[in-house]
Amino acid sequence: MNDSGSYPIPGRIHRVEDVIQRSRFITTVAHAPDPDAAHAFVASIRDEFSDATHNCWAFVAGPPGSTSRIGMSDDGEPHGTAGRPMLTALLHSAVGEVVAVSTRYYGGTKLGTGGLSRAYSGGVVTALKQMPREEKVDRRSVSLTLSYSDVDSVQRLIEQREWVLTDEVFGSDVRLEILVPASEIEQVHALIADQTRGSGIVEVGT
Structure with a gap:
């Protein structure tokens, strides 16, 4: 957060897609002013992609880099390969009050722990770069x-x-x-x- 007390937040919901070794990754980011809003958004994505193999997520429901109100889930992926890399990407993004859900449709080829971490974090980084932003005062x-x-x-x-x-x-x-x-x-x-x-x-x- 800069000296003026303002910081960027998501301007609206934004979504990116990628196919990595036949697995389809759909990353959706949105504004999350508090943990309840973050969990509600996660639930809405789970409903939208209820047939997906995984709906992994992470959120920072506060100023950029703040760890006071955070959350994450691997949603069945190997421990530490999805939620943690996604959260790390959010914490280093300089964006506040943000939630990300990465939906995966398994394509038959295992990516390994390193490949999974790169796929999940990469989706978040790409989505945040393209996402419209607003200034939170x-x-x-x-x-x-x-x-x-x-x-x-x-x-x-x-x-x-x-x-x-x-x-x-x-x-x-x-x-x-x-x-x-x-x-x-x-x-x-x-x-x-x-x-x-x-x-x-x-x-x-x-």
Whole structure:
């Protein structure tokens, strides 16, 4: 992930195919913002290719290279020849929140452990290279407590900065809940202090 807190994610589902020694390999990659989404996608591919010999998979459901939310499966292939090489390819891809499923239709010729690892990892690498990408911006939740006299000017600031207003609560004072790019958190403190002459309270979510 770069210093701005943003990183590339899959823009849409993408699929590549290859035939290696008569075995057909179909690799499908997609966006996986969390493990549940990754597992749901794996299940959908299993349903689509229910007659396949294997549906091996791996996912990184977090920022690029992060190992906090990962998963993999060899789905009946020799241990370590499918899921692990696929996961390694994902972790080294600089792409975040991504799941890959590699479907194999066995063609009658054994590839050996090295051949299998190269086939499964190669499919993932090719799919990721060709896949459309979008930029994911890491946003933090921020709570602003303001006097009524400052609300209009702060709301104009929110629009100008393209921060996301998620909630407004009006009581003895006004609380605005916003989402801000992580790289702009320090600017929030300075800008709100300037807009409110130091009276605004800024609380950053964990």
